[in-house]
Amino acid sequence: MKKKTKLLLNLALTLFFAVMIIVKGPNLNPLYSDGAFAWCFIFSAYVVLNFLIGLGGIRITTDQASHMSVSVDKNVKGIKTGFTLLIIFWVLYFAATVISMPLFNYKAYRDQLGQPEISEFTDTVQPLALNQLPVVDKALARELADKKVGENPGLGSQVVLGTPVIQKVNDKLVWVVPLEHSGFFKWLKNLDGSAGYIVVSATDVSDVDLVTDHKIKYQENAYLLDDLNRHVRLFEGGLFRGMTDYSFELDDDGVPYWVITTYKNRWLFSLPEASGVAIVNATTGETNYYDIDHLPEWVDRVQPEAFIMQQIQNQGAYVHGIFNFSNQDKFRTSQGNIIVYNGSDCYLFTGLTSVGSDESAIGFIMVDMVTKEPKMYQMSGATEMAAQQSAQGKVQQYGYTASFPMIINLDGKATYFMTLKDRAGLIKQYAFVSVSNYTNVGTGETIDSALRNFRQVMGSSNDGIITGQGAKEAEGKVYRIASEALGESITYKLILKEKPNQIFTISYDLSNELALTEPGDRVKISYMASGTGICIATAFDNLEFKQISEDEETAPAEPPVPLPPSSPGSEVPDGDEAEGASGIQNSDEPAAAESSEAMESGNSAE
Incomplete structure (x- = not known):
């Protein structure tokens, strides 16, 4: 074959691979499995082209009887070298793939996560105020964002929703949903980017904002050079970096970025380990690389969820090596995980079950999504799925489905919290489920009512929260009181003069007296003890008021008991003594006050 033809064929093959690289944007680093495979494939193509076809390496001949035969010309210059290199490349690739398996280095798999710190749940997990409980999950965030798009005429036909990402922005827990082009012609019409993004509060279903101050030019599913990858x-x-987990995040000024995890393999083609991030401005495309120790403060997570979950699985699977056929001490993650925030830090939280057990958890593990520092809580209880089924069983007559539960520190005990949604995906009720005993379930149409129901259930059970940190009573004068609207519910917050370091939160439906209470009133509160200074009331009574029925109010007063006539010569006592002798006391005397308080305490208990 002529040299010119050979050159043209090589140029055509090179052009083909160049187009494929531009279209696919692959990783070409041979230290990664996909990069090594790409180079082996490319080299194979050139060997086949140049040594078999281009140089006449394959000969097709026909004899007199019209029988066709195919033979390889072993005398063609360079064919031996080409095939030798080709075999070496593929042998190295498959050898590296096989040696990367746990069979040859199970300790590296087992130890990649690191030894978890054994911690007490209540010592490291901070209690949350009720109005800070995340009630919006990923599915509901998408629903609310879609509804917001529908409220803007013309926008719904231009964009589709990207993947919602939960994060903290200025200490507010939110879901951020990028708006992406709905098709090629929509992209062509809006080359400067899509309309922006939607911010959905994770704690309030009514708090949804469409932000159009920043265009989203670079997207995961954009076209030509606007494609993010x-x-x-x-x-x-x-082009030569390991990259994964493209996450849409905001800085504290609301500027949108794509945060992409960069990683390296710790053992040949296996055990990927996050090394840092590439941060891409979603509007300008400006990109900066950071290692884990020098991240911007607003970046909440670096570790991909898939990496962490696999490392936990590996630690449980190879706890005693490869050939542990008796499954001694083996464990695995429960079915699912959740991203939670403990203070300002982001964690992956999942349950651990022994191999062969589906509903019983042997503990829980929480992994920092930046540093990968793991904490393990060794406590037995129900898995997340078992808790979901228990909560759904409590309201089975309605057919509600439970969201994936998050575990919280409630009254010093690990407790699952979840929402109960109807078939349309709307929140109808809330549920609390005890981790230690998943038959203890409290539900209600508000978080407050669900919590009260849960505490009643726990208080009547053998393992109730009364033990250790039980119900208490406080009596004193109101120092400050204010109401706060939380969705469709109203919560009163109150400080007693005698307990200035405690805030009592009281649901509006605990007492009709709450709306009439003002500073200076003497009140009695039953509440659950808490180590946070935030105490949730279970009963409230304003001692300044005493409610009576209409019949009691209109009933005629009993006539006074006449005093017996004084005997001759006896002294008539003066006013106070006379009242004492007749058994009648002033209303402001202590005995009467105690009697009144006892009566009102009885009303409150009723």
Whole structure:
């Protein structure tokens, strides 16, 4: 074959691979499995082209009887070298793939996560105020964002919703949903980017904002050079980097970025380990790389969920090596995980079950999503799925489905919290489920009512929260009182003069007297003890008021008991003594006050 034809064929093959690289944006680093495979495939194509076809390496001959035969010309220059290199490359690739398996280095798999710190749940997990409980999950965040898009005429036909990402922005827990082009022609019409993004509060279903101050030009499913992966790989030095987990996040000023995890393999083609992030401005495309120790403060997570979950699984699977056929001490993650925030830090939280057990948890593990520091809580109880089924069983007549539960520190005990949604995906009720005994379930149409129901259930059970940190009573004068609207519910917050370091939160439906209470009133409160200074009331009574029925109010007063006539010569006592002798006391005397308080305490208990 002529040299010119050979050159043209090689140019055509090179052009084909160049187009594929531009379109796919692959990782070309041979230290990664996909990069090594790409180079082996490319080299194979050139060997086949140049040594078999281009140089006449394959000969097709026909004899006189029209029988066709195919033979390889072993005398073609370079064919031996080409095939030798080709075999070496593929042998190295498959050898590295096989040696990367746990069979040859199970300790690296087992120890990648690191030894978890054994911690007490209540010592490290901070209690949350009721108005800070996340009630909006990923599915509901998408529903609310979609509804917000529908409220803007013309926008719904231009964009589709990207993947919601939970994060903290200025200490507020939110879901952020990017708006992406709905098709090629919509992208062509809006080359400067899509309309922006939607922010959905994770704690309030009514708090949904459409932000149009920043265009989203670079997207995961955009076209040509606006495609995020293509942009980072081709123009921002990512062609030879391990990259995964493209996450849409905001800085504290609301500027949108794509946070992409960079990683390296710890053992040949296996055990990927996050090494840092590539942060891409979603509007301008400007990209900066950071290692884990020098991240911007607003970046909440670096570790991909898939990496962490696999490392937990590996630690449980190879706890005693590869050939542990008796499954001694083996454990695995429960079915699912959740991203939670403990203070300002982001964690992955999941239950641990022994191999072969589905509903019983042997503990829980919480992994920092930046540093990968693991904490393990060794406590037996129900898995997340068992808790979901228990909560759904409590309201089975309605057919509600439970969201994936999050575990919280409630009254010093680990407790599952979840929402109960109807078939349309709307929140109808809330549920608390005890981790230690998942038959203890409290539900209600508000978080407050669900919590009261849960505490009643726990108080009547053998393992109730009364033990250790039980119900208490406080009596004193109101120092401050204010109401706060939380969705469709109203919560009163009150400080007693005698307990200035405690805030009592009281649901509006505990007492009709709450709306009439003002500073200076003497009140009695029953509440659950808490180590946070935030005490949730279970009963409230304003001692300044005494409610009586209409019949009692209109009934005629009993005539006074006449005093017996004084005997001759006896002294008539003066006013106070006379009252004492007749058994009648002033209303402001202590005995009467005690009697009144006892009566009102009885009313409150009723």
